[in-house]
Amino acid sequence: MLMSEKAFGPKELLIIILGLLVIGVTTSLGFWQLGRAHEKEALNLQMDQREKAHPLQIGQAEVRLSRDVWRRAEARGVFAEQWTIYLQNRQQNEQVGFWVLTPLKLAGSDTYLMVLRGWVPRNFQAMDLIKPYKTPQGLTVIDGLIAPPPSEWFSFFAEPPGQVIRQNVNLQKYADFHHIKLLPFVLRQSGDLHDGLGRQWPAAKTGVGTNYGYAAQWFGMSATGVVLLLYFVFQRLRKTKSKRGAEGPTAPHVL
Template identity: 25%
Template sequence: MSLLRRPRWWAVLLTLAGVLLFLRLGAWQLHRADEKEALLRRYAAAEQGPVREFAAVGETPPADAFPRVRVAGEFLPGRTYLLDNPKHDQRGGVEVYAPFRPDGKERLLLVDLGFLPGNGTDQSPQLPPLPEGRKELTGFYQPAPGVGFEMGGDALARQAHWPKTTVYLDLDQVSKDLGTSLYPRVLALEPDASSIYVREHTPDFSAMPPARHRAYAFQWFTFAAVAVVMFLFLHRKRKATSGDAQ
């Protein structure tokens, strides 16, 4: 004999939709945790990896690694871009990027010089001049910062003076602004104690570390289990009492 009353169709549909939604959200949180852990492992492996020649990976970088590379060439004088949304300094500041021409190449490489802390005001920090002449750089060849929803279109095209400021670093927009093609990744220079720039290139997941994603996944899976338990509880058959029989 069944222990449940026959449920209404809308109750089944509502419960099923809720359970599927909660399971989907939980799975997505687990996926995000795995993605972030994989990204942290790539950065850790890059720090311990050997230095490679830029020419070997510049055009076709490995999809699952951020190699340490060495490249020689010259900076384009007076051309700098300021990314003004870094999150690792509460006083404000900018991440500074500059185009670099490798020896014998027409294509430009965008170099992440590092983070320049602010001075507690709304004004941009004072930039030191770019190094002149031929330089040899060593750093991590990694993807550019992600591009979010940018309101107002291409901010670089509306600026006539350097340095140019943006809240999203879009390599296509930078390429268009410079009038030449760019390599598909940026070169994040290695830390240098003598440099004015702060160079911390590992992603900051302090606000949402992998462990927190897994905690949220457990929460969503719990909601799915609660939805099933509530459905069974509300549709259980109640025992007939003596008053019901009369």
């Protein structure tokens, strides 16, 4: 007597379980990316509202970076031009150059605010030759957005705290070196002031489209897994049915 083959043995059941696991994981990752996209949309809306809100007066109003980041603000004071630093390898319009940062001594205070003033191109023949630009003298008003300190890039060498052209800047170490009180954020200056500095800053908004793209990829993988799993199950059922048909009816037992 021929033994009829089972459609789903241990091997087939293991494949089905693994397939369901892959489908579950990819679907979960797709929904996680959708959640991240919705969070970023809410954050972008919040950033738009902050940018359009009435400007904060730095030195008069309390500023908390976690609450006020990317909010428009104004500061009155005098630039400490002698303490200007240049962060190298910063790009604008696909050109390499420097970010220019100068501390501003706030009016009526001994506190300083680091102003990210703009960008200047690099001179590839002489890196330490900075293209001329203008610095306001005396009491001036700076308009811009409250921003986090510039991100620190990886470097093989530790930079002296007083170095002018540098890769990174740590605001606290900078303040300690110059013996000043420095606020823990920067003001990213806005506007075309015809001072020789470029201010075409990258958009501060988060990339919502990237998350939607990743979500589509994960859901696509999940859908592909469903199709392949259904095809596998269908093929096993059809193959088993064909074999059973080829075997013919089972002969009755004769006592």
